[in-house]
Amino acid sequence: MDPVIVVGAGPVGLTLSLALARHGVPSVVLDEGPGKDEPRPARTVVLREDTAALAERLSGASFDALGSRWTGWRSLRRKQEMRVLTFGGPEDSLPAPLHIAQHDLTGALRAAVARERLVKLSADSRLDSVEEDRDGLTAHTRGPKGTWWRGSYLVGCDGPRSTVRKLLDIRFPGRTAVERHAVAALRTELPWPGQALLHRNPPWRTSGPSGAEVVGRPLADGVWRLDWLLPPRSDLVTPDVLVTRIRETLAGWCGGSTPPYELLDTGVHTVHHRLARRWRVGRAFLAGDSAHLLGALGTQGLDEGLRDADNLAWKLALAWHDDRRPASDALLDSYQTERRAAVAGRLRAADQALPMLRGGGGLRSYVPGSARGHDALLTEGHLGYGPLGAPGAYADSPLTPPRAESQVEVGTAPGAPAADVRVTAPDGSFVNLRDRFGLGPLLVVLVAPGTGVWDRKHWMSAGLMPRLAAAVSALPHEAELLVAESYPDAPAHTVLLIRPDGHLVTALSGVRPAELYDAARTALGGPEPSVEEPAATASEVSGAS
Template sequence: MDPVIVVGAGPVGLTLALALARQDVPCVVLDEGPGTDEPRPARTVVLREDTAALMERLTGVRLTQLGCRWAGWRSMRRRQVISEVAFGDGAAAPPLHIPQHVLTGALRSALAGERHVEVAAESRLDSLEQEPSGVTAHTRGPKGTWWRGSYLVGCDGPRSTVRKLQDIRFPGRTAVERHAVAVLRTELPWENEALLHRLPPWRSSGPSAGEIAARPLPDGLWRLDWLLPPGKDLVTPEMLLARIRETLAGWTNGTTPPYDLLDTGVHTVHHRLARRWRADRVFLAGDAAHLLGALGTHGLDEGLRDADNLAWKLALAWHHGPREALLDSYQAERRAAVAARLRAADQALPIVRGGGGLRSYVPGSARNHEILLMDGHLGRGALGAPGAYGDSPLAPGRLEGEVAVDTPPGAQVADVRVTAEDGTFVQLRERLGRGALLVVLIAPGTAVWERRHWMSAGIMPRLAAAVAALPHRAELLVAESYPGAPAHSVLLVRPDGHLVTALSGVRPADLYAATEAALGGPAAEGAEARGGAEARAGAEARAGAEAEAGAVSG
């Protein structure tokens, strides 16, 4: 079968190619650049807990060696500290701040050892054609040629050629926010702590008073962002230098500390959402499908989640034949999640940025504004938290044995420690992205027993038989506990880490039905088409022939 063609070699395109390669799907990455990335210190990305874990899983690199995890966060208004957050010691995982060229470099290094991936440098897409059996793409440049693929994914940024060739509209708003950016080496009073300072006292009142964000990077570097007033006023070097000196002096008691300026830029935030993310065998991901980033949020997080969501579905289609409902679910799930994020930002913008009038005299309003902004910067709440797929077309219907846990169906599972089939202890997220579903038994006490004892005890034989009878490859894991989960409950988890369902005990028929739903319904043809009710009945019979259900002793 022909490879998957990935157009664009930014973080999203490289992530998708690497995720597909990990599932034995060959890929061609069309890179219009020279195959390397220009170092731009002012172009950085902030990764939340889930996307940082995805990058580490795919690259095999501890990103804390390449980026900076924040020790804390503080919000200030004029001279007052409104809120503070300290990370570590059991608190929420801190965001990871890393230069984008460093991240893409780690992805390129990981791809260099992948036999399933070919990166074609200096290959700019200029046409593509679709047929029922595949996609043909043409590139121009020194190595211009025709490429044949099974599917094609446009990860080629805001001006996506793929989107334009498929005549997909990209409505939205331009220049929602503008920021002047500088990266410099200096010492600030908050070591490794990120800061958002609104209405600093050394700035005059009015629309130009703005806000300043300071985010630490490795090696004593800081990225500073100044919110610019509405309009298209030119950001001159003189104006930017004046703001740097003024800001550093304001934070260090009136004396500007020594600093080395490494890079500058202007970051303009647009809010746009493509009408369609799938056109037969062509898909959009990342900035080609959506643009967002106001109020501290970061669009790359969503682009990486696009790649994670699409990879396992394309891999299943490539290996076993297309399930249209499964492929359609990519747009249904991811577009809805990004649309919700954009709606939340659009609703918050007039509240946070409006200023003046009666709103400024409402008690507590300033603190509420800071909470909204903090959610965006830290990846929390409606502005920043990872989207859940509660209304996904892949969600199973009501199951008789369903039980509630702290993770609602469609949301990302907690990263608990589990015991793998070979007896090793690993984190749950380490088993994601391999194309297999995960079945997790919650069995208190198993950690103190050798695997050979509890694998043949209690409900384990019956559960193992039910897992073996599923219509798709699944890995059986055991956890001592899971937030909100009763003992002996069973979790079914998708390859991208989203919960399908939680069941009370071993219920082979429910487990089979939930698996079928998560795969987009019964396969349309071939041996898998015979799955249906016959296979569900067989799973129940085989599991019932094993040991009777009982508690796993501890």
């Protein structure tokens, strides 16, 4: 089989190529740039805990030194403190987001690509044509390294102005300039080290719209990114205006006097909301900013882009290893079904909240009482929970099996990301469940309280384990059997079936070989059609645009 062609060497394209390599699939990454990224301290990304863990697993790097894992969140309105959250405390269930400069994230992923023998990166390679035939695709690049490339599949991770999307003639409707922010990265000391801050209607802003808003996000090495929401149709932000904003903001937060600071970078960040009509055309796919743009109200587009790569990688790998498998087409179609619906839901939530938060009217009909409703919605977007920020759950996916008689309710709904719990691996070692994601096999987890105190060699041949092991070995795809002392809200002897990307397929009460097999078969694309039935074809999923 020919390699997968990945167009674009940003974080999403590099993540996809590394994820494919973990599944044993070779790829070629076409980078239209020179193969390195210009440092821009003001261009940063916020990753939720699970997407940050995904990037760390694939890059082999620890981001603790490169970025900042927030210790808390603080929101203020005028002079009033509205909310304070502490991450990592014993009573707090909210995980700490990771804030990192995009060039540092990309650099770590590029370093991993350079070490990976299954990934070839070609710099100065700009795509200008794609031709598909029955057995694969042929792509042509121009530039110093202009040539023809042969691939099994092609994924456009080439950003908002995606060449792949244009060559596939896919519409990209949406809204332009939903929000604009003036941005500055600077090194200074603020009263809340390690805590991100949202300040609405700060009292020192004597001019401008009533909805003035500034966000402070800590980075590593004492660096902060500050974002000021700009009014619609505002004038250009001149250097003098930006310096004035910096000085008055720092003085307002630091008791009236501006502390010493070093200005590192500035810019203006414009947020667009767009959603591609189709994410798959034959053997070609879209991912990341080429498929969607979002980012108003604190939501993070790159976080969704990494979820695209994680969702698509294992499906492409399964099809690549067995391209003639009848269910492969339905499995590949599910990428668009799942990811487009998840992003469309985020966009709808943001579009519904924008009039309340930015228009000044209508809030009382939604959140009776006060500005605390505003604060709650904005916090959801910035911290990654609720309709604005929570990761997508694929409950309506064609890969979610019908409810079985023995299915039980646990703390994770079918289609949602599985909780990260401590498990015993096949070699007897204790690992985090998340460490087993993205390796190729399905995961079967038995919840068995008390097994942690026994040597694995004793309980592997006792009780229901032999029957469960036999059921796992009979599944239609390679699967790994793990054992957990506990799982949120799961009774003892619950059996969890988890996809390679970490999303829960189902939870069954006890060992049910037939139901486990049927659930696994559905999660892999459904029952294989008979020779009289045509294989499933790509279909467009309607959604918000």
